[in-house]
Every structure is written in structure tokens, then in C-alpha cells.
Amino acid sequence: MKYYDDLRSFIDALDAMGDIMHVTREVDCDFEPSAITRRSYEIQSPAPLFHHITGVESGFRLFGAPASLSSRSDMPYARVAMSLGLAPESTGLEIVEALSAARHKPGIPPVRVESSAAPCQQNILRGEQATLDRFPIPFAHDKDGGRYANTWGTLIVKTPDGKWVNWSIARVMKVDGKRMVGLIVPSQHIGQIWAEWVKIGEPMPYALVQGPAPAISCVSGIPIPAHADEADYIGTLAGAPVEVVKAVSIDLDVPATAEIVIEGHVSITRDCQEGPYGEYGGYLGSGSSAQPTFHVETITYRDDPIWPMSITGRPTDESHTLWAMGLAADALTYLREAELPVKAAWIPEDSTVHWLLIVMPENWRELLPGMSSEELSQRIGEVLFKTSAMVFIPKVYVVDDDFDPTNLREVVWVLSTRVHPVGRRAVFEDQRVIRLPQCYEEEEYVAGKGAKVVFDTLQTTRHLHASFEQGYPQEVRQRILDNW
Template structure:
């Protein structure tokens, strides 16, 4: 595997495959970077690197869609694949298998390197000079409550006892040049660590790191078990530790190759209004919520730093590529650990992370004797719906492995022809829901409880009532199929 230790080498790799668009014309510093990034998602354009931001004294550049779907049609997940050190041609199952396999490897702790030569220390801003106004931080959407300083950066925090270091991605909105406010969800790991500092009555030290090695951003954006340090996971993925330096003002370590590092403390009360913000479900936000304040105390950065920008919305963006892959890997791992025979799974991008499709092998009845399909669906629902890391999933479709979960055409056909209008659905009526999901009523959001469902579409065993497909593969003798294939005209002959 070839891995990129910094963002710039990754951008060179994107450029080599034709998946990077350098925009040298002047771009405004308010809304245009968001609009460019959003259109790039919706047209599967190359990742836009905006190099000339109006009014930006530091020469800060903005990279849009850092892990979106690729412009190269034969390599749709090249950005995620390259980020993880895989070939640009890697498929969804290959990427998910890598995420699963890395979980089983022993982690590699980061290694401290000489801070004097670390790229992230090329420029150090303290006091009044440590201002967010020096950087190009645009609005993501026209109706957002503010400029979002963190959409693809890594937030680094540590439990008070120092035993758990969490690297994660969470949205953080700029309030002014010295303050930000971010979404701290209690069920997420950063929320659990923040609560420990709240109970101590001490503000939580943090570092917000922009422009990390792409694998660091990926690991920060996927669910890993509580207590697992994302930095150790990336070390296992790479086969060597991440190089870090000590933060300048707080007791944390940060990636040495980062583009920008912002340091400070997080308040112990929800004393600022965050939002609204357009989210991964595909709708513009209309509400704000009280969240803690992030103070800005010290900033360090590379020359002409690159600030990544993710603009969440209708599929497909990073929420529906990398995040969906991470949640799928988590779901498969949990189900297999529970002894369930899972062939594959996927969260279709078009579902905006609201569906999980799970397939099981034809012989699942032999592997789980005396188990009905309804009982299997029940067990899958209990595992997925009660995992903190998978709280975002409200619907599961359980299918036979003649359906490829990564092929939307297969999935739609299965849902249309195998979901009974009334029966064979397992309803979990009082499961946890959060406002980021977009399929519940106001009273359910207020209560934090709502229904989730598993659709059992499993067919009878082969030879016992299952109908064959009316398809080329199943509708004709093998010899005739081969004859047709042998005489099939090449594309150049058509």
C-alpha cells in the first residue's frame, strides 16, 4: 500500500489521474467556494482547488470535495481509495474490507518528531495575531448560521486521565475571530470526553487540525469502537506510526504535516448558538442549538495553507462515500462478531445514509439452524439499532446474496418485488433518534425516540420455491450463454 503523509502529496496523486481542478481565477471569500464545491459533487467534477481567494492575506487555499466521488468514471471512489492507500481502482467492497481488516490489527502509537522542522510550524500566531480572520473560511450554504471553520478537519481531544485520545470530525462554526462553536453530540466520542471535563469543571483542551494526511481525515470521519485512538488505527493502516509534534499551548499532540493547527479550550457549558447548517440528509437547516464555545488561543500553519471544505447536502458528498463506508464496516464487524453469517452490506449513497442493505448467503439456514428469517431480521435490528455508532440508520433491508448491496439497480428491484406491503417487517418502536435524521416528526425529535424497521426480503431456499431470475445469467443454458458471449461484438464494432 502507498500512503500519503500529507495533503499535498495526495493532491499530486489526484492530479495525476485527472481528478483535480486548479482554479486560479479570483473566487470570493464568502459563498462562492461553497457553491463551487456543491456543484462539483452534483456533477462528479474533479476536486476543486481554489488558489486565489479574494481578501486572503496569507495566500490560504481551499480544497473542495476532498473525498467526494471521482470525476474518473472508471474509478468512482478513487479519492477515498487513495486516501486509504489503496489503488484508485478499488471498489466499495475492497475499501470496506480494508477498514474491517485494519480494525483487527494492533494499533501503532504516533511518534514524536522534531517540531522545529515540522511543516505545521512554519508560521506561529499568538495573541492578537492568532485570528481566524487571517484564513479563508467561507459560508458553506447561503442559509447557514455562520462560516463553518470545520467541515473536514480533525478535532483532537483527550480524556482528563489521558487514557483516551479521540480524533474526530464534527462541524464547527466561526463566531468571530477568536471564538467558534461546535456540534457536541452526547452519544459521540467527543461528546463523551467533553462530559468528563464538564464533570471536572474544567474547560476541555482541543486542537482543530486542517489539511491532514487524507487517511487521518478518513479515520476521523468513521465510527471506531470507544477507547480506540484513531491515530493508532491510521498507524496500523499505514504499517508505520503517524509523525506528531506537541501542541504549542495545550497538552495534546498534532500531526506534524498538517496545514493549519488551531489550539484552545472548549467551554463546559452550552453557551453559544450553533447553526443552522445544511446537512447530509440533503436539506438546508432552519434551526440552531446551544453548543459549547471553542476559544482560539494559538494558531500555526504551513506557508500558503490548504483548508479543506466539505459542503454537505444531497448525495453524493463525503457523508455518502467515506462516512457510509465507515458505518458499513462497523455494521458488518458488529454483526459478524455476534456470529451472524453476513455476506456483504452497504449504505446506498442515494439513501443519504438512511438505508442499510445487508445480504446473507444462500446457506444461512444451515449456518443458523432453527432460526427463521424473522428471527434473523430481529437479531440484525437489535445489533445495528442499539449501537451508538450506527444511530443514524433508521431502515435495514435484509436480502439474499443474489442482490448486490452496492448496486442500486439490484436494491431497488429487491425492494419493489420482495418487500411485502404489510408483513415481514420487524418494527422497533422506541429506538433512539437524533435531529440529523430527516424522516421523523417533531414530537419524536423532542422525545429522542422513534420507530426503526428491518424489512425481511429473504426468499425461500433454492429448490424450495425460490423463483429464478428472468435474466441472461439464469434464463438460458450455459452453453448458449457462452456462444452469445463469444460472438458478442466488441465496442469498436458497434
């Protein structure tokens, strides 16, 4: 296992295993990089690295699909695993376990280095020179409200008293060279911190970091408990503190090896229209909303910087790999803390973060004496739907452990044959609903409330599968394999 402390060493490692597609011809910055990246997701090709983009300074590059499925069929989750310092052949369930386990270990706080030792400050732009127009920011989709300056970068903010520092990913749209507008959801951590600045009537300092160490991008995009510092959690995953440097113009520390850092302040009112944007559910956006303005004041960057991007849409992109694994790890952590003997949690990529599978071991009835499967499903829903991350999950399936939950073919078979047409489900009415899940009616989005469900698919008696593995004597199977 190896931890990559900057984006470039990570790209080099992917390149060595044949998982980078070098696009050396000049590409138009409007749609071409995004369209190539989107196709790379859909055919599971190597991750595209764009070396020549029309209209920007020579040397500036774009990097697409940083944490999607690998083009290596023998290690499909290699990009996510390697980002987190895990072995490239790690399975999805192993990654979820690692993310959950790290939450119970002591955090390792970051360490500050001098500016001279921070590659992210090799070049410094101030005033009118600090303009987004210098950088290759494409349209993600042709129906979007603008060019999205943040799809895989880390936003760094902290409370006015400095006690809580938050690193997160949120979509941010370019308005012009000096302004962006970002989606600030009140219930999310960045929204809670922004509300504290609004209370005191002062604009919120922010740093938008493009291309930090891959683990920083990944952890920024998954749920961890409120008031926990992502930097400390990343240090735990890395086994060493994250190196940070003081930002040039604001009182924030930023990752020292980042490619690009944008510094400025966020308005205290929702004074600019953001969206629409094609989201992880797989549909192009159709609406916009008033959101705060991110004013651009200073930009620092490495020589020949690399701007990473995630182009969300139909499976499979970073929303369906990394983010889904983070949500599964969150669910797994809370259920085990509730003393439920859950074996695994998994969100199938092709469900676009609309299904969550909770896998129970064969002996769960012995571990929970007197509890029926209906009562277990009810309890699982009570635990999960109180957590903030589960606002994104409308459907939970409680399943046995006699199949591979990461194999979509097996998932479809199990759900098709074990979900009862009418009964065996726990319905939770009037749960919090936001617009990102695609399965609700307009009146439910307006009200902010809708139903969620836990399906009980647990078998009273385990049935053997009509399969090669379970349908024939072991000696017959071995003889066939030996002569295959």
C-alpha cells in the first residue's frame, strides 16, 4: 500500500498500470473535455489527461474521471483505493470497511510548512491578475447554467471562532473571471458554517483547492461527523499528517501540494443564480436557485497546473463510486454503533445512490434473539433515517449474505426474487427530502418531506442456489475445473 501525497504522483501510478489516456491533441474548452470524460465513464476507459486546451496558457492541463471505475477489470476500484492509500486490488467492501474503521481511530492533525516548501504557491496572482479566465474551465453539460469551476475540488471554510474547519466538495459555477456561485445547502456542514458568518454579518473566507492529494478530494466528498476535521481523518488514513500552508490572503490553511488554490470571501446573502447542473441521478438539470457569491481575490498555483474534474451523470462516475462508498461507510458505522450485527453495507453503482444494501450474517437471529426480520428492518430504518447523510437514500434493502452485493447481476436476481410485492417492508413517512434524489413528486420536493422505505428480503430458511457452486457435488465441480 502507498499513500500519494499529491495528484501528480497518483497520476503517474495510474499511468504505470495503463489507466491514463493521454489526450495530446488540442481540445476545445467548451464541451470537448467534458464529453470525452463522460464517455470514458460510460465505456470504463482509462482516465483522460488533457495536455492542450484551446484558449489557455501552454502547460495548463485537465484531468477527468479521477475516482471512477478503473479500466483494469481485475481491479475495478483501483482509483478509489489508491486515492485512499489502499492496495489497488482492494474490493469495494474492503474500502467501505476501511473508511468506517478510520472513524474510530485518533485523528492525526495537519502540520504547517513554510511557503517556500509549498508547491501550491509557486505562482501567485493578486487583484485583477487573479482571474478564473486564465484556467481551463469547461462546460460540464450543454444544458448547464455555466462553466462549473468546482466539481472535484475541496472547499475549505471555518467558523468565525476558528473551532471548526470543514473541507468539503460542493458544486460551484463560474459567473465571470472574478465571481463564482456555489450551492450552499443549509443542512450540510458548509451551510452550517456559512450561517454562522451570516449571523455576525461578515463575508465568509474560503479557499477552493483544485488537485490536492487524492485522499483530500475523496474525504471531502464523503460524510464524517459534524465538527470533526477532515484533515485529521485524512491523516489517519495516510498514517502521517497532511502538510498545509497558510493561504496568501485569508486566515485559512490549505494543502501544500495542491495544484491550484482560489482564495476569497463568500457573500452573506443568496445574491446570484446557480444552476442548472446535470447531477448524479443521471439527468440534465432544469432549474436554478439563488445562492451566495464566491468572490475571487487571490489565486496561487503550481507550475504547469492540473485541474481535475468530475462530470456527473449516468453511472459510473465519482458520485457512484467514492461518494456512494462514503455513504455506505456512514450507514455501516451508525448501525454497528447501535449494536446491530451488520456484516456489510453497499450502494450499487448502477442505482445512482438510490439503493442501500444492508447485509446481515447468516446467524443474525442468534445474535439478536427474539427479534423478527420485520422488527430488524424497522430498527434499521429508525437508526439510518435520523442521520444527515441518509437524506440522499430513499430505498434500503436488508439482505442475506449468500450473494455478492457488489455484483449487480446477483443484486438484481436477489431483489427480483426476494422482495415481496406487497408486504415485508417498513415505510417511514414524512422523512426529509431534498431535490437531488430523482424519485419524488414535485409537491414532495416543495414540502421537503416524503416517504422512505426499508425492504425486508431476509429468508426464513436459506435456499440453495441453482448454480455451479451450490448445485453439484464438490468433487464434480473440481473435476470440471481441472479439465476446463
